[in-house]
Amino acid sequence: MIYLDHNATTPVRDEVVEAMLPWLGRHYGNPSSVHRAGRLARQAVDEARAAVAALLGAQPAEVIFTSGGTEADNLALQAVQGRDPQILYGSTEHAAVLESVTARARQGVGCVELPVDGQGQIAEQALAERLVANRPQLVSVMWANNESGVIQNVVALGDCAHRHGALMHTDAVQAAGKLEIDFAGLPVDLLSVSAHKINGPKGVGALLARRSVALTPMQHGGGQEGGRRPGTENLAGIVGFGVAARLAAEEFEARRARALQLRGHLEAGLADLPAVHIVGQQAARVSNTTLITVAGFHSEALLMALDRRGIAVASGSACHAGSGRPSHVLLAMGYPEEQAHAAIRISFGEGNTLAEVDAFLASLRDLINMQRPALAPGLLVN
Amino acid sequence: MIYLDYAATTPVRPEVAEAMARCLTVDGHFANPASEHAPGRGVRAVVEQARERFAALVGARPQDIIWTSGATEANNLALLGGAEFYRDRGQRIVLARTEHKSVLDPCRQLASRGWKLDWLDVDEEGLVGPQSLEAAIAEDTVLASCMLVNNETGVIQNVPALARVCEGKQVMIHVDAAQGLGKLPIQCQRWNVAMMSFSAHKLGGPKGAGALYLRSRPPVRVQPLMFGGGQERGLRSGTLPVHQIVGMVRAAELAEAERESEFKRLGALRQMLWDKLSEALPQLEINGAREQQSPHVLNLSFSGVDGEALRADLPGLAVSSGSACTSERAESSYVLRALGRSDALADASLRFSFGRETRAQDLRAAADLVISSVRRLRALSPQWSDAP
Numbered sequence: 048m049i050y051l052d053h054n055a056t057t058p059v060r061d062e063v064v065e066a067m068l069p070w071l072g073r074h075y076g077n078p079s080s081v082h083r084a085g086r087l088a089r090q091a092v093d094e095a096r097a098a099v100a101a102l103l104g105a106q107p108a109e110v111i112f113t114s115g116g117t118e119a120d121n122l123a124l125q126a127v128q129g130r131d132p133q134i135l136y137g138s139t140e141h142a143a144v145l146e147s148v149t150a151r152a153r154q155g156v157g158c159v160e161l162p163v164d165g166q167g168q169i170a171e172q173a174l175a176e177r178l179v180a181n182r183p184q185l186v187s188v189m190w191a192n193n194e195s196g197v198i199q200n201v202v203a204l205g206d207c208a209h210r211h212g213a214l215m216h217t218d219a220v221q222a223a224g225k226l227e228i229d230f231a232g233l234p235v236d237l238l239s240v241s242a243h244k245i246n247g248p249k250g251v252g253a254l255l256a257r258r259s260v261a262l263t264p265m266q267h268g269g270g271q272e273g274g275r276r277p278g279t280e281n282l283a284g285i286v287g288f289g290v291a292a293r294l295a296a297e298e299f300e301a302r303r304a305r306a307l308q309l310r311g312h313l314e315a316g317l318a319d320l321p322a323v324h325i326v327g328q329q330a331a332r333v334s335n336t337t338l339i340t341v342a343g344f345h346s347e348a349l350l351m352a353l354d355r356r357g358i359a360v361a362s363g364s365a366c367h368a369g370s371g372r373p374s375h376v377l378l379a380m381g382y383p384e385e386q387a388h389a390a391i392r393i394s395f396g397e398g399n400t401l402a403e404v405d406a407f408l409a410s411l412r413d414l415i416n417m418q419r420p421a422l423a424p425g426l427l428v429n
Numbered sequence: 430m431i432y433l434d435y436a437a438t439t440p441v442r443p444e445v446a447e448a449m450a451r452c453l454t455v456d457g458h459f460a461n462p463a464s465e466h467a468p469g470r471g472v473r474a475v476v477e478q479a480r481e482r483f484a485a486l487v488g489a490r491p492q493d494i495i496w497t498s499g500a501t502e503a504n505n506l507a508l509l510g511g512a513e514f515y516r517d518r519g520q521r522i523v524l525a526r527t528e529h530k531s532v533l534d535p536c537r538q539l540a541s542r543g544w545k546l547d548w549l550d551v552d553e554e555g556l557v558g559p560q561s562l563e564a565a566i567a568e569d570t571v572l573a574s575c576m577l578v579n580n581e582t583g584v585i586q587n588v589p590a591l592a593r594v595c596e597g598k599q600v601m602i603h604v605d606a607a608q609g610l611g612k613l614p615i616q617c618q619r620w621n622v623a624m625m626s627f628s629a630h631k632l633g634g635p636k637g638a639g640a641l642y643l644r645s646r647p648p649v650r651v652q653p654l655m656f657g658g659g660q661e662r663g664l665r666s667g668t669l670p671v672h673q674i675v676g677m678v679r680a681a682e683l684a685e686a687e688r689e690s691e692f693k694r695l696g697a698l699r700q701m702l703w704d705k706l707s708e709a710l711p712q713l714e715i716n717g718a719r720e721q722q723s724p725h726v727l728n729l730s731f732s733g734v735d736g737e738a739l740r741a742d743l744p745g746l747a748v749s750s751g752s753a754c755t756s757e758r759a760e761s762s763y764v765l766r767a768l769g770r771s772d773a774l775a776d777a778s779l780r781f782s783f784g785r786e787t788r789a790q791d792l793r794a795a796a797d798l799v800i801s802s803v804r805r806l807r808a809l810s811p812q813w814s815d816a817p
Contacts, residue, residue, distance in 0.1 A: 048468060050455075055464050056668065058455035067453075071446040071635060071676075077438035081740075082747040083430050085437070114498035114637065117657040117667035143657035143666065150656045243668060248453060250498065250637055250670025265654050266505035267538050268531030277531065278501030279438065279630060281637020284673070350465055359466035398455060 049358045049403045053244075053396030054193050054221060054336060059287065060246040060397065066290040067248065070283040078280050079271065092280055095289025099253055102292040103219075103240065104229030111254045111262075111272045112285055116220040116241030117143040118265070119254035122276070123216040123237040124151055125263045126185055126256075133157040133183035137169055137199070138379035140189050141218055143239075145375075148187070157181065161188070166330035167197035167380050171207050178211035185214045190222035194363050194376040194392055196336025197327040198226065205234030214260060220244055220252075224295035225303065225333040236260050242284065246397055247291030251284035306334035309395045309404055313337055316408040322415050326377065326390070335395040340377070340386045341411070343418055347371070349391055356410045361392040431795050432747045435631075435784035436580050436608060436726055441676070442633040442785070448679040449635065452672035462669050463658060472671055479678040486681050487627070487642060488616035495641045495661045496674050500607035501531040502654070503626035503641035506665065507603045508535040510651030511572055511624065512544060515601075519569030523547040523600070525557050525576070525586075526767040532574050532605055549575070554718040555584035555768050559594050566598045573602045577609035577625075581764040581780055582717045583726025585613065589620045596621055601649055607631055607639075611684030612692065612723050617642045623649040627681075629673070633785060634680030638673035687785070695783050696724035698792055702781060703727060705796040710803055711815060716765050716778060727781045730765070733813035734806040736776035742802040746795055749780045 050058075070091060076084030078092050093107070100107045113119045120143035127134055136148050138160045152158040159181050161169050169188060178186075186208040191198050205215040216237035219228060224245040230238060237260060241252040256262060262275050269277035295302070314337060317323045326338040341349060346362035353360055363374040373387035393407065441449075452458040452475070460468035462476050477491070484491040497503045512522065524536055526548050540546050547565045549557050557575055566573070573595050578585050588604055595602040601623035606615060611632035617625055622644070629638035643649055643664070657666030684691075706729065707713050716728040731739060740750055750762070765775035781795070807813040 050460075050468065052460075052464060052466065052469075055469070056459065056461040058457075058459040059453035061454060064450055064453050068446060068450065071441040071449060072443070073440075075438060075440040076747075077434070077630075077636075080434060080437050080747070080749065082434065082749075083744070084432055084434070084747050114502070115667045115670075118498075118655055120657070121655040141657070142659070143655075146656035146659070146666065150653075241668075248670065248672060249668050250673045266502055266509075266531075267534030268501050268504065268529065269534075270530075277534070278499050279628075279636050281498065281635070281673075283441075283635055284637050284670070347465070354466045357467075359460070359464070359468050361464065361466075 049406055051393045051395065051399065051403070051407060052359050052361050054392065054394035055361055056243050056249065057246045057396050059248055060291065060294060062294060063247055063287045063290045067283040067287040070286050078282065079269070088282055091282065091286050095285045098289035098293045099240070102228070102296045103223065103238065103255060104231050105255050106231070109230065109255045109257065111256055111275050112280060113252045113254055113276055114250055114281070115252040116218070116239050119239035119241070119252045120144050120218055121147045122254050122262060122265055123239055124148065124185070124187065125265060126214055126216070126237060126260050127151065127156060128261065128263060131157065133159065133181045134185045134187060135159050135161055135174070135177055135181060135183045135213070136187040137161050137163065137189060139163050139167055139192055139376045140187065141193055141220070144187050144189070144218055159183070163379050165381050167192060167195050167327045167376065168330055169199055169204060171200070171203050174204055174207050178208065178213060183213050185216060187216040187218070189218040191226065191333040192376060193221045194374055194390070195327040195338040196221070196332035198222070198331040198333060202234060209234050221333060224299065225335060230255050242288035242291055245291050245295045248284045248287040251281050251288045253288070303334045306395045309399055309401065310334065310337055312401055313393060313404045313408070316404070320412060320415060326380070337393045339391050339393070340382070340389045341391060341415065342389065344389050346388060346390050349414065352414050353410055358407055358410055361394070363390055363392060430745055430747055431791050433781045433783060433787065433791070433795055434747045434749050435787070436780060436782035437749055438630050438636065439633050439784050440786060441635055442680060442683060444683060445634055445676045445680045449672040449676040452675050458671055462671060463660065476669055476671055476674055479674050483640065483678045483681060486685055487610070487625070488618050489642050490618070490645060493617070493642050493645050495643055495665050496669060497639045497641055497665060498637055499639040500605065500626045500628035503639045504529070504531040504605055505535045506641050506651055506654055507624040507626060508532065508572065508574060509538065510654060511601065511603065511649070512539050513652035514650045515571045519571045520544040521547065521567055521570040522572045522574065523549060523562065523565045523570055524574040525549040525551060527551050527555060527579055527764045528574060528576055529580055529605055529607065532576070536574070551767050553769050555579060555582050555716070556718060556721060557586055557591065559587065559590045562591055563594045563598070566600055570598070570600050573600050574605065575602065576605040578606070578612060578723045579764065580608050581762055582728045582768070583723035584718045585721040585723055587721065588622065592620050592622050608723070611681060611688060612725060614688070617644070629677035629680055632680050632684045634677040635673050638670065638677040640677070691785065692724055695787070698783055698787060698789060699724045699727050701789060702792045702796055705793065706799060709800045714774070716768055716770065725783050728778060729781070730770060730774045730778045731803050732774055732777060733810050734777050734803055736761070736778060738806055739777065739779065739802060742806065743798055746798055750778060
């Protein structure tokens with residue numbers, strides 16, 4: 048099997064599993080217990096906290112462990128309080144932000160979408176206009192898009208938000224480990240990350256939050272994570288996250304170089320296929336992601352055809368898989384619905400090789416050639 | 430160190446860790462269960478099979494199980510989510526004074542939003558009487574919450590009887606079964622509870638995994654706490670932690686297979702510890718029930734000693750003064766005070782809790798430590814007198 052879906056999830060590294068196993072074995076204290084077993088567990092959580100903070104250039108005290116990126120995004124949006132609150136959010140955000148915003152809107156929070164241009168980017172001017180018009184408490188813009196890999200200029204947008212007195216949240220789930228992140232120097236107040244996108248375990252993530260930001264917890268009871276996220280800590284998961292974060296920091300350059308090499312090879316090969324269009328190619332993108340549309344194909348059909356050949360890619364976000372809906376990211380970028388239905392995401396990671404890229408290109412070329420007769424008018428697959 | 434704090438958390442069993450490890454690495458079930466490709470579909474089948482097996486263990490339908498990050502989240506989803514969904518029916522909740530913090534705190538949160546909380550007293554054994562529940566239910570009561578097994582005392586509530594009262598009054602009952610799973614046979618459907626919360630790490634599973642039973646027939650609904658990819662039918666978004674789910678179900682199955690024999694074995698161990706301590710130390714009181722008692726907890730009050738001094742004097746013994754979740758705060762147990770214990774006596778209490786790896790020799794050694802420590806501290810105490 049050729050796995051080219053690392054933006055959906057990544058395999059956990061052996062070193063991470065090895066680090067987790069003692070905490071699923073001989074060490075088992077509850078970090079809240081005051082006895083020795085508990086203190087040992089507390090120490091392990093604190094070490095992991097320091098490692099996650101180090102990857103992101105943050106203070107350990109700014110790290111709130113959560114059950115994943117979705118919870119971190121939801122918690123971040125809880126920073127909005129008081130009378131007549133407003134949130135500005137990007138139109139290409141992950142469902143964890145979009146659906147959370149929708150839920151906040153039902154509670155009476157004013158939620159205003161920020162448009163993106165044809166390359167998937169939010170213009171500072173567009174943000175500034177809405178900041179003036181809406182006076183929001185919070186701006187939420189993802190750093191790297193999970194479908195297209197397109198990078199927002201978080202520094203410029205955050206500065207702009209701060210100039211207008213708004214808090215800045217960024218969903219950095221797809222940026223962590225792929226882009227340099229220095230929370231200390233960023234005009235960002237809240238930042239979400241997830242372990243399972245950086246070869247750590249599922250079920251653990253973190254929200255970085257400046258100490259000055261007032262967060263209303265989403266769950267209550269027990270007082271863990273400074274009361275901001277109660278519940279017995281996912282001990283082994285947090286330890287695994289810590290090691291995954293340390294490895295991501297240590298191997299940062301090597302991973303980026305490797306991903307760029309694989310992607311360069313892929314996109315050079317795609318250039319020979321006229322039916323293929325690369326999304327956001329003029330924009331800055333994270334090193335491991337290519338989103339394409341393939342004329343004459345439906346995403347699901349193409350995905351399944353590749354799947355039968357042992358190649359795992361995505362039709363967009365795994366969180367929307369099987370919904371039959373076109374990619375909201377492509378629609379927001381101005382693509383017609385038909386083309387938005389024809390998206391395939393290739394995302395590289397640990398273990399991928401140039402030979403796998405060649406195998407993918409060969410299969411795609413094959414499928415396009417087989418499909419060609421169907422391209423006659425009236426026979427379009429949709 | 431002698432670990433007698435199984436009610437706080439338990440060691441993960443080797444079989445569980447092995448099952449979990451198979452869901453992590455590149456040669457295992459690592460894919461995202463929401464993905465459409467073959468690896469994703471394979472992992473989705475693993476999750477759904479786990480759901481079916483778990484449902485069978487607790488007498489539920491598979492579609493009634495929602496995976497969460499633990500019992501705290503399950504309790505919050507049940508109470509905050511249930512209250513939000515049904516708030517037009519009335520804004521009143523009845524709950525026992527001895528509930529876990531992760532039930533009390535969301536209810537207090539609801540109180541701050543205008544909900545009325547009706548507190549159920551417990552008797553000196555810690556039990557809630559069905560009649561007192563019936564009396565506490567008002568016209569506009571929507572929800573009731575009562576735990577199956579108390580985390581501090583091990584007292585077992587008569588959940589089927591309490592559920593019948595709620596059914597008659599058309600109140601939805603939520604049961605926190607974090608300490609009950611693996612200890613008692615659980616029958617969600619037969620007991621006719623509306624919601625029930627479970628935790629993995631109290632029975633040899635991993636921390637950070639739990640589940641909420643949400644009855645589908647007749648239906649009980651909740652508003653989600655988190656939104657996103659729409660996993661768990663939109664009730665609990667977020668990528669499913671496959672290894673955690675698999676670990677939880679494996680642990681629950683292993684515990685179920687040994688449940689009856691462990692219940693007997695732990696009951697004998699508990700009796701032995703009580704016999705040893707009560708023979709050596711006068712004026713010892715059990716905080717718990719005579720009959721409706723889980724054998725994995727023995728909570729004792731040692732009159733005439735300072736609780737903090739006692740715990741500080743037992744560094745080789747991992748026991749608890751109450752719930753681990755409140756152990757950072759220096760206040761005496763509200764659970765023991767609800768049983769009628771004085772502040773001083775509630776403070777001078779230790780919770781011994783046992784599990785699968787606990788052996789008689791551990792308890793004998795623990796008893797020796799506790800006996801010498803209590804004798805020493807009592808001898809130093811001006812308040813202490815041997816005369817009862």
